[in-house]
Amino acid sequence: xxxxETVAATPPAATPTPPAPSRRRRGRNAAYWLYLLPGAALFxxxxxxxxxxxxxxxxxxxxGIGDPRWVGLDNYQQLLHDDVFWASFRNxxxxxxxxxxxxxxxxxxxxxxxFDVIGRRFKPRTAAALRAAFYLPQVLPVVVAGIVWGWxxxxxxxxxxxxxxxxxxxxxxxxLGDPGTALxxxxxxxxxxxxxxxxxxxxxxLQRVDPELYEAAEVDGANWLHRFRAxxxxxxxxxxxxxxxxxxxxxxxxxxxxxxxTRGGPDNATNVPSYFAxxxxxxxxxxxxxxAISMVLTLIIVVVAGIxxxxxxxxxxxxxxx
Amino acid sequence: MQRxxxxxxxxxxxxxxxxxxxxxxxxxxxDNSDAKVLKLWHYESENSAMGIGWNRAIEIFKSxxxxxxxxxxxxxxxxxxxxxxxxxxxxxxxxxxxxxKGNATAGLLSSQGLLADLSSEADKRxxxxxxxxxxxxxxxxxxxxxxxxxxxxxxPNYGEYVTVYYNKDxxxxxxVKVPTTMAEMTAAMDTFVGKGVTPLGMxxxxxxxxxxxxxxxxxxxxxxxxxxxxxxxxxxxFKADPLKYGADTFAQWVxxxxxxxxxxxxxxxDMGTAFxxxxxxxxxxxxxxxxxxxxxxxxxxxxxLFPGNTLQAGSSxxxxxxPENSKAKSLAYDFIDITLRPEIQDLIGNNGGVPVxxxxxxxxxxxxxxxxxxxxxxxxxxxxxxxxDWPVPxxxxxxxxxFQGLINGSKSPDQVLDTIAKPxxxxxxxxxGK
Numbered sequence: 001x002x003x004x005e006t007v008a009a010t011p012p013a014a015t016p017t018p019p020a021p022s023r024r025r026r027g028r029n030a031a032y033w034l035y036l037l038p039g040a041a042l043f044x045x046x047x048x049x050x051x052x053x054x055x056x057x058x059x060x061x062x063x064g065i066g067d068p069r070w071v072g073l074d075n076y077q078q079l080l081h082d083d084v085f086w087a088s089f090r091n092x093x094x095x096x097x098x099x100x101x102x103x104x105x106x107x108x109x110x111x112x113x114x115f116d117v118i119g120r121r122f123k124p125r126t127a128a129a130l131r132a133a134f135y136l137p138q139v140l141p142v143v144v145a146g147i148v149w150g151w152x153x154x155x156x157x158x159x160x161x162x163x164x165x166x167x168x169x170x171x172x173x174x175x176l177g178d179p180g181t182a183l184x185x186x187x188x189x190x191x192x193x194x195x196x197x198x199x200x201x202x203x204x205x206l207q208r209v210d211p212e213l214y215e216a217a218e219v220d221g222a223n224w225l226h227r228f229r230a231x232x233x234x235x236x237x238x239x240x241x242x243x244x245x246x247x248x249x250x251x252x253x254x255x256x257x258x259x260x261x262t263r264g265g266p267d268n269a270t271n272v273p274s275y276f277a278x279x280x281x282x283x284x285x286x287x288x289x290x291x292a293i294s295m296v297l298t299l300i301i302v303v304v305a306g307i308x309x310x311x312x313x314x315x316x317x318x319x320x321x322x
Numbered sequence: 323m324q325r326x327x328x329x330x331x332x333x334x335x336x337x338x339x340x341x342x343x344x345x346x347x348x349x350x351x352x353d354n355s356d357a358k359v360l361k362l363w364h365y366e367s368e369n370s371a372m373g374i375g376w377n378r379a380i381e382i383f384k385s386x387x388x389x390x391x392x393x394x395x396x397x398x399x400x401x402x403x404x405x406x407x408x409x410x411x412x413x414x415x416x417x418x419x420x421x422x423k424g425n426a427t428a429g430l431l432s433s434q435g436l437l438a439d440l441s442s443e444a445d446k447r448x449x450x451x452x453x454x455x456x457x458x459x460x461x462x463x464x465x466x467x468x469x470x471x472x473x474x475x476x477x478p479n480y481g482e483y484v485t486v487y488y489n490k491d492x493x494x495x496x497x498v499k500v501p502t503t504m505a506e507m508t509a510a511m512d513t514f515v516g517k518g519v520t521p522l523g524m525x526x527x528x529x530x531x532x533x534x535x536x537x538x539x540x541x542x543x544x545x546x547x548x549x550x551x552x553x554x555x556x557x558x559x560f561k562a563d564p565l566k567y568g569a570d571t572f573a574q575w576v577x578x579x580x581x582x583x584x585x586x587x588x589x590x591x592d593m594g595t596a597f598x599x600x601x602x603x604x605x606x607x608x609x610x611x612x613x614x615x616x617x618x619x620x621x622x623x624x625x626x627l628f629p630g631n632t633l634q635a636g637s638s639x640x641x642x643x644x645p646e647n648s649k650a651k652s653l654a655y656d657f658i659d660i661t662l663r664p665e666i667q668d669l670i671g672n673n674g675g676v677p678v679x680x681x682x683x684x685x686x687x688x689x690x691x692x693x694x695x696x697x698x699x700x701x702x703x704x705x706x707x708x709x710x711d712w713p714v715p716x717x718x719x720x721x722x723x724x725f726q727g728l729i730n731g732s733k734s735p736d737q738v739l740d741t742i743a744k745p746x747x748x749x750x751x752x753x754x755g756k
Contacts, residue, residue: 065407066434154592155584177526177586178730263719265527266586266726267733267741282404284716284749285426 051298058291068288075292085293088264088271091183092252095272098187099194099251104243106191107198110134112228114199115206131203135196142193146260149189150176176262179269186261186270193257194250198243205236237319241312245305252301273297357417357650359391360657364420365399371613371675372480372639378669379660383653386660390653403427410436410645418654421643423460423476425468425753426715428641432475433467438644440474443655449477452662452679456706457481457638459553468753470553476641479661481676481697482609483636483706484533486629490622492519492603504541504630511580514603520579523602524729525593526586529711529718531572531725533635534581534606536710539568540633548633548707554750560743561736569735573728586730597623608636612693613674624689627696633707634700638678714749717742 058075060068079085119127137145152158153175160172175185209231217227233240255274258264264271264279273293281290362380366373380392395416402409403422409415410431421428431437444450444461453461457478464472488500493510496517501507514521524530540548542564550556551565558565575581585593590607597605598619605611606628615623628634642661644654660666667677668684676697685691700706711718724741727733733741750756 063430065411065430065436150587154587155582172584174584174587174730177584177588177726179727179732182587262587263527263722265719265723266730267723279716279719283719285430286715 054291054294054298057288058295060288062287063285064287071288075289076296078289079292079296084268084271084276085273087268088273088276091268091270091272092254094183094187095190095251095254096248098190099254100244100247102191103194103198103247104240107195107243108202108233108240110195111199111202111206112232115203116224116228116232127203131196131199134199137193138196142256143260145193146189146257149192150261153185177266179267182262182266182269186257189261190254190257194247197247201239201243202236205239206232209235237315238312241308241315245308245312248304248308249301252304253297357653358389359393360387360418360650360653361393361395361416362418362657363395363397363402363416365397365402366420368396371670371673374673375480375666375670375675375677376661379657379666382660382663382665383657387653387656407431407434407436410647413647415645415647417648417650418642418644418657420640421476423469423478423638423641424712425463428460428476428643429463429467429469431467431643432463432473433465436646437475438646438648438651440477440644440655440658443658444474444477447655447659449474449658449662453478453638454678454701454704454706456704457678457701459706459708460638461641466753468553470549476643477658477662478638478641479658479667479678480639480670481636481678481701481706482639483634483676483697483700484537484606484608485625485627485634485693485696486604486606487597487611487615487623487625488604489597489600489602490624492600492621496603498603500624500626501629502626507629508580511575511578511604515579519603520582521603522575522581523593523596523605524581524585525588525590526726526729527588527722528590529709529722530590530593530605530607531729532710532718532721533608534575535568535572535721535725536635536707537568537606537628537631538571539564539710540635540707541628541631542567543633543707545633545704552708552713554713554754554756558746560739560746565739566735569728569739572725573735576729576731581729583729583731586726609676609693609697612676616674616689625693625696627700631705632703633705635709636697636700636706637708638706639676714746714753717745717749720745 057068059070059072061071061074062068114127114130118130154160155172155174155177159175163169163171173181175181213231213235214227217231222230253274254272255278258270258272258275259278262270264275274297277290277293277297279290280286280293284290360383364372364376366376368374368377380394384390384392402419406419406421406427407430410419421431428437440449440461450458459470461474461476461478462472463469463475492498493500496513496519498510498513499506501510511521522534524534546555547558547564551558560566572581576583593602593605593607594611594614596602598615600621612625642654642658644651644658648654662679664679664681664684667680670677671680671682671685671690671694672687674690674693676694678701680694682691682695682698685694711721720742724733724738727741728735728738
């Protein structure tokens with residue numbers, strides 16, 4: 001009863017309600033929007049306008065010259081029945097394996113080994129040098145890398161010569177010319193290209209993990225694998241999301257290596273949506289149809305990116321316990 | 323705010339002024355003999371046969387048009403290929419330009435009214451008389467932009483054709499005679515295979531495979547077939563000869579080892595360098611290699627026409643076109659006329675090119691002379707059959723993909739013919755509406 005009285009006696013003015021924003025502060029907040037204007041204008045110019053333009057063209061039939069003819073959703077209907085379009089998306093699944101799954105897993109393992117084993121047993125400089133070596137393919141222009149790999153994999157190229165030199169000449173093959181081996185060969189090249197990126201990001205992530213966690217785990221008798229699963233993986237989860245998201249987007253829109261290595265061949269064995277869109281747009285002069293392919297690809301990338309960001313936000317909320 | 327309004331007004335004024343100036347330009351038919359500037363664009367390298375010939379043509383033009391400035395700009399092939407529509411639709415384009423022949427390029431622009439009709443000039447200046455009917459095919463386009471008939475929208479002044487390049491030294495070392503019939507050709511290739519040498523260089527990832535297939539098909543074809551296939555005069559049956567013969571024979575040549583099974587991923591450059599390096603005794607490819615072999619190849623070499631064929635893959639070279647927006651059409655026509663003169667034609671021929679109207683006796687190098695005589699033989703007998711990828715846009719990649727399958731053995735000839743038949747039919751329907 002006394003408590004109630006005390007509460008009732010509390011003057012209303014003491015209740016910690018947030019102060020109502022004054023007109024002056026609202027005005028100051030509104031001023032911040034001015035700083036967003038250049039970015040927003042640039043976004044509209046560089047992303048918004050071309051996107052709307054592409055959407056419009058995807059609803060037309062146009063050869064690139066003259067006036068586009070409105071055809072509504074015809075291009076999208078045609079896409080649904082286009083075998084090459086579906087084949088290109090099947091190949092994208094393999095590109096996701098080569099550019100996301102394998103590099104992320106392998107990158108995680110390599111980063112952990114470089115940081116935890118090489119970094120400790122040798123000088124940190126050794127780990128840094130190896131990290132730079134893994135990252136080197138990322139520095140090369142992808143078309144240059146594609147051309148060089150094309151030389152390596154050609155029938156009289158370095159790879160077949162290497163097979164000869166080690167007594168495996170019977171395995172000599174036209175790696176990029178056979179539909180059965182062209183996609184795996186391109187995938188191998190893409191793994192080589194991609195691997196350095198997750199290694200560098202994960203090694204940076206590992207540097208911010210509190211060493212005391214590892215020391216405590218070691219004292220408790222945890223071996224390397226235990227520590228990796230219980231400490232490393234959960235601690236670097238945000239970076240894992242970033243790597244997976246950026247690599248997934250890169251895999252969905254991959255173009256340069258396909259253009260340089262195989263031009264989507266042989267027999268569409270390595271065709272991917274972005275190359276298919278380019279081919280339809282510029283070679284077949286079907287600008288409307290090419291735009292429809294681009295729009296579908298854009299939509300998929302936006303949805304996938306949205307799912308990743310939502311998963312990341314959910315994971316962060318769970319970590320914070322609300 | 324006041325300042326913002328002034329800015330908007332200034333932009334609006336500038337836009338209006340630009341539009342007005344452009345509108346004034348649009349009203350001019352451009353046939354202005356008083357023009358003092360000729361803007362000329364082409365994409366030949368300076369030391370190529372055409373580049374040398376046209377440089378001389380510019381000199382002659384200047385001497386014959388004192389007071390006229392020639393603003394020449396060398397462009398990249400891809401630059402023109404991908405942007406020509408936008409360029410010549412603007413007031414910033416040239417008065418005369420080298421442009422790609424064919425339905426998807428010059429034909430497309432002509433159907434949109436972007437190119438000047440050169441028909442009366444062709445008659446008046448005698449261009450029609452200098453170009454054989456098969457060379458005229460790429461110069462004339464119908465209202466729908468289909469080559470072969472209709473008005474003149476371009477003028478070629480050089481030609482190109484597919485021939486057989488052979489390494490004389492390798493032929494001699496292996497006791498092989500230069501074949502003149504298909505039977506002799508296969509016998510020659512058998513001899514090379516017997517000695518462990520792959521007789522024909524190939525590049526499945528680019529045009530050579532499609533061109534070999536077409537050459538083989540042409541051995542069973544006639545002008546009617548070419549007109550049907552290239553000009554859509556009648557439907558084409560891909561499961562019948564000559565195309566069936568072409569695919570079947572190509573597959574046999576791979577099986578017999580005339581063509582390497584592991585050449586599916588090679589590019590034309592690989593094939594060319596293999597020939598230059600003496601690794602293959604023969605290649606079937608275009609006259610565009612000629613100048614390069616002449617400068618780079620150490621072994622003795624020569625050419626012979628694909629044995630037994632009366633029709634050969636080949637055509638005019640690219641075209642001079644005059645944009646409808648040109649402000650100096652008369653000067654542009656004068657320039658075209660100069661490039662067709664014997665002096666320029668001989669100059670092209672003496673530098674390893676294939677002129678369309680040259681006097682072969684004026685060509686000093688016997689090998690150059692033979693190249694031109696062979697072209698003249700084909701051209702005069704209406705033997706130019708164009709190229710297999712011409713009929714529809716994007717067909718080049720379709721053919722490459724199909725014949726890669728035949729080289730690596732992943733497809734039968736029947737499957738390849740199915741693969742290339744549908745895009746052809748779809749493309750023809752797109753163009754003709756039938």
